[in-house]
Amino acid sequence: MLSFESDYNNGAHPLILKKLVETNDLQSLTYGFDQWSESAREKIRIATECPNASVFFLNGGTQTNMTVIDGCLQSYEAVIAVETGHINVHESSAIEFTGHKVIALPHHSGKMSAEDLERFMQLFEADSSREHLAIPGMVYITFPTELGTVYTKKEIEDIYNICKRYDLMLFVDGARLGYGLMVDNSGVTLPWLSQHCDVFYIGGTKVGALCGEAVVFPRGNAPKHFFNIIKRHGALSAKGRTIGIQFDTLFSDNLYFNIAKHAITLAMRLKKTLQNKGYKFFIDSPTNQQFVVLPNDKIQQLSEKVEFTIWEPFDEKSKVCRFVTSWATTKEQMKELEMLL
């Protein structure tokens, strides 16, 4: 059965497995002090052009979000996200578990608008009872978003300027960062992003790794005792090399970017195919998640041979369906899908 259900339904990129095998018998230090983690951190510092960056390896997305948000905020502070933000919807209230409110702004195709953020902060500052409100301390955005869209450079700049003006940290959830960076002509690069937020993470689980996310504080601006914070969130890997080796591989020879580019190329091909066949899109996505409106009978028929996600009802006769390509999707699989559409 073909699967376009997600970008984490394969194993790992073969070069990662190869490296795991090669290094297997070597003994190492633990908790991320091993040579490969050190090497991976250094490669990420180079790729981000941030020689002073602090880099930490965690296991998965929700874990990373809750550790970074709780670790960076004062205990009374809240985080601002759009209503469709992953932390606001699909993390089983993990952020609230750490004691912080998620303040939800409206989304625009999955994105936060600088205008909404500015207006919210103005109202907050002007509110005479603001000490009775949740005090915002951070803005959380995803790149790319849960709906496959990406912010332009201008949009991020505008948000980041507001953040700086109101003393809010800007945190970019990059669970699918590679796919966002490889969007045609976006202009957003790793070094540029590093200059336009306070902390972000480079997603591994969805971009070729068995597991793992790399948290980057670009200016060495991690909170004091962040190692301890990671530990008490249950997010410290005893055998840290498992993730270190993977990121060391992903950041060798441009692997991370190349495999993400591959997924984007196939997604754009799929998009064109769907357009050519006259299907309507739920959202205009330049990334590896494509949201298309399919008639119910087509869905029924496709479902027998392909796995994909039924996102939500569109109207009585059709539904929004999500098709996801990944670093692992093959041209053969794409061809097979196209013949079924």
Place this chain on the structure above:
Amino acid sequence: MLSFESDYNNGAHPLILKKLVETNDLQSLTYGFDQWSESAREKIRIATECPNASVFFLNGGTQTNMTVIDGCLQSYEAVIAVETGHINVHESSAIEFTGHKVIALPHHSGKMSAEDLERFMQLFEADSSREHLAIPGMVYITFPTELGTVYTKKEIEDIYNICKRYDLMLFVDGARLGYGLMVDNSGVTLPWLSQHCDVFYIGGTKVGALCGEAVVFPRGNAPKHFFNIIKRHGALSAKGRTIGIQFDTLFSDNLYFNIAKHAITLAMRLKKTLQNKGYKFFIDSPTNQQFVVLPNDKIQQLSEKVEFTIWEPFDEKSKVCRFVTSWATTKEQMKELEMLL
């Protein structure tokens, strides 16, 4: 450089890597619904002789402890452990992060005594101000303990009977479970343990896996919505297959037990060597962690060629040192160490 510093300083057992490679191109469901996780769960049900067991795969030890403890306790309940218990010392107050007090009883070579537990509970019940105290809801023990010792069957039975009498859950931290089960003549087996506690976990990270722990509720007695609880503790693996494949391998052909046995055999050999050389032991450990008292000059000399842990000062002229064997320790490495001792 030789390393006897820990049992998580190697990669994974080669059969695990082999399986990861073999299955790499197969697409699967996510979040632990993949075929290998399903298969691993079934194999664990067979190995524990608990056909109704609920099995969950998490990433690491501290994460598992905090998720199980917080997930099983009512929000106001506390967990009882010995003062040397991992959760009381080396988890950066992760349990308190989830809102629960760790009540520390004295330890006896790393173990809790049923007498201490009974006395504590009697005092608690008799205290007229007990509604002002932390209310105990669970007992936490480690098997083997942080000091390498193991409980006898009688000791566990006694503790479990007290737990049942006072309506406390018994949770066994099995980060090194394999090594504990393979102790000569202990009589504690996986099926027996499953009958004598309410929840335990089978440690993978320290017994041959890249990462991963398997939580077992032997009678299907997981708390309601435990999946959601795992998620909001940041402990749910999106690519669940990564751990599932590993446990599926570990529980094929007795691998888990065989590799743990290997470590115990080498540890007993080391113990005998140390005894023959006249060294004193800090504690009498039947497991893969050996705590021996070495003179300072010997430590200095050894340190140049071997990594091991200096546990604590013993007297002015000597220190307690920990040597750890693992599934990956080779006979050659052991021979080399012995020649240096």
Place this chain on the structure above:
Amino acid sequence: MLSFESDYNNGAHPLILKKLVETNDLQSLTYGFDQWSESAREKIRIATECPNASVFFLNGGTQTNMTVIDGCLQSYEAVIAVETGHINVHESSAIEFTGHKVIALPHHSGKMSAEDLERFMQLFEADSSREHLAIPGMVYITFPTELGTVYTKKEIEDIYNICKRYDLMLFVDGARLGYGLMVDNSGVTLPWLSQHCDVFYIGGTKVGALCGEAVVFPRGNAPKHFFNIIKRHGALSAKGRTIGIQFDTLFSDNLYFNIAKHAITLAMRLKKTLQNKGYKFFIDSPTNQQFVVLPNDKIQQLSEKVEFTIWEPFDEKSKVCRFVTSWATTKEQMKELEMLL
């Protein structure tokens, strides 16, 4: 200066002070086991016609909300409120501090609609990823609402039926309960309310007391160890008599209802005056909070002699203003205000 700024800007009803003086030299048990707390609990059981009710006295509103919500919910559960709900806006994210998400539904003049709730729960139940969502465990409504409106019996019944169907607790925040119950012809009485929710509280701070709120579990359905839960939320009064004496007085000779009625009578008189003068209302409130639209120059002029709250801008030339009557408002004060309007 006249003040119509809130209903907690006076001291206490004189009969409460009188009772505090009379009982002052008597020694008593502590932590709410004193005779007056016992008596007050019994009087509340009679007033609610709930002989098995469990009644607890806490200090203030936010404290009561967080203790009840956190105490009744499983740690992973969320509470549903309207976006204008006090817990969602004006409690400095105290609910999130206890680890629970506040799920915000749209409000209709401050009220939750049964339709919105039903729709939300249907979507939740139908969502195949619902184990990744926050799991709703409680519905929170205020009576009267933050906008001065009250639910009809039908509206509460509808909500409560949905709650029962989906196994959600219904919690009624009664910080201003007395004023809500005294609304003309609402039909909602204390016994009726007790039959149509799972827990509610009778506000004292805003209805004649120096401090204090009485939490009622009508069917003795308090969570296990609720005393302990209160204590660990910092909400247990060592000198419990301070609140007990006040509620014992408020529930003698119908005092609580009479003084609330007084406030409603004056509020309706104010409403009529405002209507007669042709002012527009922001919302049609039958309770002691009146929200009226005043021209900016009128506001300016009034502000010199009266304290009231500027709620929000209405248009360029006018603002919504809130005037609050209370048990302590005198006819003379009302007359004075009317002459200024």
Place this chain on the structure above:
Amino acid sequence: MLSFESDYNNGAHPLILKKLVETNDLQSLTYGFDQWSESAREKIRIATECPNASVFFLNGGTQTNMTVIDGCLQSYEAVIAVETGHINVHESSAIEFTGHKVIALPHHSGKMSAEDLERFMQLFEADSSREHLAIPGMVYITFPTELGTVYTKKEIEDIYNICKRYDLMLFVDGARLGYGLMVDNSGVTLPWLSQHCDVFYIGGTKVGALCGEAVVFPRGNAPKHFFNIIKRHGALSAKGRTIGIQFDTLFSDNLYFNIAKHAITLAMRLKKTLQNKGYKFFIDSPTNQQFVVLPNDKIQQLSEKVEFTIWEPFDEKSKVCRFVTSWATTKEQMKELEMLL
């Protein structure tokens, strides 16, 4: 029935009630911005000789402890107390509820020793795995202690010097502060204490008030947004005047000190009587809590006419009993008790 059971079993000092009555009809601002709270703050600044002190009024002891500790600590930090410390025993794990571990040192007649603290911190700093431990951020002591003892100036100085050296805040729980300050010849005064800790509170509930504790940050060193922190701990009084008026009265004409002195005088008289009668003391207390060893038959006989606390068994034939005097104890009551002893 006579009661020497606690110092919070009476109402309030008559002057407090008088002031509550006098001010009752005046309208005021809310949330502690009323004139009496302002006046009380100013009087406390004068009494502490700290013109820049930040003063906050909370309701009760556990609430104050959890709000101050959680408010001042970073989320990952722990608080150090002695094992008998109120926060470690009798607060239903309220501190852990806020996410912080209580690290328990041995007690010496209820007191922490500077030596123990120094040794603990040295071990912590020397521990190579200290990032896996709970990180200490504060020291908590009680004055007087739970066992009625008081620290000497030298003892507090020594502790405070260690705190400063290791960057720990020193927090003094003054639930019974008045009684401690009035101990004969202790030399500890309010201004002196203010110079020798970072935050403390002046207990009202046990020293003449209906309720209320005054938190003092002597150098205006309250954490940012402490008002918001108080609110989200449920500790903000809407009708703040209730506590403000009480402290305004307590800090007029030396009332707080005079009534505490009265209790000490009576306690010392009781102590002498007990000594004269040949009873043994469990602990040598200079404050209003006296712990004496009474034979079981005496206890039986006394219990018929006097309320007091049976603290713990002493031997088979006798028990430790606690007798507490307070600001409200009369000479007549004392005489009556003496005749029964």
